[in-house]
Amino acid sequence: MRIITHTCTECGTVVSANELEGNRVMKCPGLDCANVLRFADLPQEDRQFFLEHAEQYEL
Amino acid sequence: MKGVLLSGGTGSRLRPITHTGPKQLVPVANKPVLEYAIEDLKDAGVTEIGVILGHKGREEIQELLGDGSDYGVEITYIVQGNPLGLAHAAGCARDFVGDDDFVMYLGDNILKQGIAELVESFERGDYGAGIALQEVDNPQQFGIADVDDDGTVTQLIEKPDEPPTNLALIGIYVFSNEVFDVIERLEPSWRGELEITDAIQTLLEDGHDIDSHVVRGWWKDTGKPEDILEANRLVLEDDHLERNGRVAPDATVDGRVDLHETATIEDGAVVRGPVSISENTVIESGTYVGPYTSIGPDSTLKGVHIENSVVIGDTTIRTNGKIVDSLLGRGANVGRADDELPEGRRLVVGENSQLKL
Numbered sequence: 001m002r003i004i005t006h007t008c009t010e011c012g013t014v015v016s017a018n019e020l021e022g023n024r025v026m027k028c029p030g031l032d033c034a035n036v037l038r039f040a041d042l043p044q045e046d047r048q049f050f051l052e053h054a055e056q057y058e059l
Numbered sequence: 060m061k062g063v064l065l066s067g068g069t070g071s072r073l074r075p076i077t078h079t080g081p082k083q084l085v086p087v088a089n090k091p092v093l094e095y096a097i098e099d100l101k102d103a104g105v106t107e108i109g110v111i112l113g114h115k116g117r118e119e120i121q122e123l124l125g126d127g128s129d130y131g132v133e134i135t136y137i138v139q140g141n142p143l144g145l146a147h148a149a150g151c152a153r154d155f156v157g158d159d160d161f162v163m164y165l166g167d168n169i170l171k172q173g174i175a176e177l178v179e180s181f182e183r184g185d186y187g188a189g190i191a192l193q194e195v196d197n198p199q200q201f202g203i204a205d206v207d208d209d210g211t212v213t214q215l216i217e218k219p220d221e222p223p224t225n226l227a228l229i230g231i232y233v234f235s236n237e238v239f240d241v242i243e244r245l246e247p248s249w250r251g252e253l254e255i256t257d258a259i260q261t262l263l264e265d266g267h268d269i270d271s272h273v274v275r276g277w278w279k280d281t282g283k284p285e286d287i288l289e290a291n292r293l294v295l296e297d298d299h300l301e302r303n304g305r306v307a308p309d310a311t312v313d314g315r316v317d318l319h320e321t322a323t324i325e326d327g328a329v330v331r332g333p334v335s336i337s338e339n340t341v342i343e344s345g346t347y348v349g350p351y352t353s354i355g356p357d358s359t360l361k362g363v364h365i366e367n368s369v370v371i372g373d374t375t376i377r378t379n380g381k382i383v384d385s386l387l388g389r390g391a392n393v394g395r396a397d398d399e400l401p402e403g404r405r406l407v408v409g410e411n412s413q414l415k416l
Contacts, residue, residue, distance in 0.1 A: 001147070001150075001242070001243065001245055001246060001247065001253055002243055003147060003150035003151055003153065003242065003243070005137075005151055005153070005154060007154055012135055013135070013136045013137070013138065014109070014135065014136070014137040014138065014151065014152070014154060014155055015137075015138045015140075016137075016138060016139050016140050016141075016151050018140045018141050018143070019138050019139075019140030019141075022140065029112070029117055029136070029138050030121070030136060031118060031121040031122065056247060057141065057143065058141065058251075
C-alpha cells in the first residue's frame, strides 16, 4: 500500500495524506507551529492516487 | 540507526483513565510509560527518534517530550492519523528514517532489560529485520516465531492452534530499510490494517534473514489496568529508590521508598516499601501506604490504607477504608460517608469505570 506523507517546512512534523485529506486545510499539528498545511500541498500525482484509492486509507 | 516510537491508539482497554489522555502517558512508578521507551532507545545508542501520533493525545505527548533535548535525544513528530496498522505507522516514518535502519518500539510496552542486545544482534549480521521474542505460557494467543539454533526466524504464525514454539513476538522490532518497499507491496488485512507480521513474513519470503532475540527479563504491554499495576510492581521491585523528602519523627517508614524532595510523610503515618511518592504529596497521620504503591504529585492521603495501587495525581483521599489493587485517575477524590444519612456509598463514576464494592 502506498503511504503518502507531507513534511511541514517550518517544524519538520510529518503528516500522513489521510490526515491532510480529512482536513483539507489545517494548522500544522506540531506544537507551537503556526504553519498551515493543505492537501493541495501534495504533488498532483499523490493527490490523484490517494483520491482514487481513498477506501484503503479509511478505517 | 533511528528509532520509531508508536504513540497512537485509542487506549480503549484503559478507560476511563484514557478518556482524558493517551495511554502512553499513564505513569508507572510515577513516570509515564513512554519515557521508559525513550530511555531504552537512548541506552541502545538511538538518539534520533520519530514519535508516531494518532488522533488521541497529540498535544499532551508533544508537551511531555518536546524536542527531546530533556532526554538527550532529538524528536521528530509523525502524525499517522487513522490507525491503519503498525506497518502503516512504519511507512509514515519513511522520510524520517531516510536510508537508515530503524528500531520500532510500541510506546505502551515496558521491559526490564532494554533493547541494546536486540539492536546489537541485528547490527552484527545482514538481516532484513530483528524481532524481540519472549517465552509465554499461552502461545495460542500470540504471534509466534519458529527459530533455528542460531536464532534466525524460519516462520511466523499468528495465533496458531498448534504452536511450534512458545516464543511470542513482543512490540519491539528492528528493520532494515528494505522493509519500506515491502510495505508498499502489502495489502490491508481483513481488519483493514497493514500488519507488521505480514511485512516481516514478506521479508522472509523475499529471502531476507530475520534475527530474533529472546527477552529474558520481564516485559509488559500496559494496555489494561491490571497491566499498569503489574508493571508498577515490577518497576518498583527493580528501581533504585531515593528517600529525599521529609519524614516526620513519629512516622514509620520501612523498606525502599522513593520520596520526592517536596513530599512529606507526617507523624502517625506508616509507609512500607517499595513505594513511590511524588512531588508535593502529603501522607497524613493514620494513613498506611503499603508495598507496590505509587502516589502521584499534588495529592493528600489521610486515614486510608492503600496497597498495590497507582494514584496518578492531583488526588485527595480522606477515608478510613482500604484500597487495594486499584488505579485512580488524575483529580479523583475519595472521601468518607460514615457520618452521612442515608447510609451508603456516594459515587460519581465515569463511563467505562470498574468498581468492586
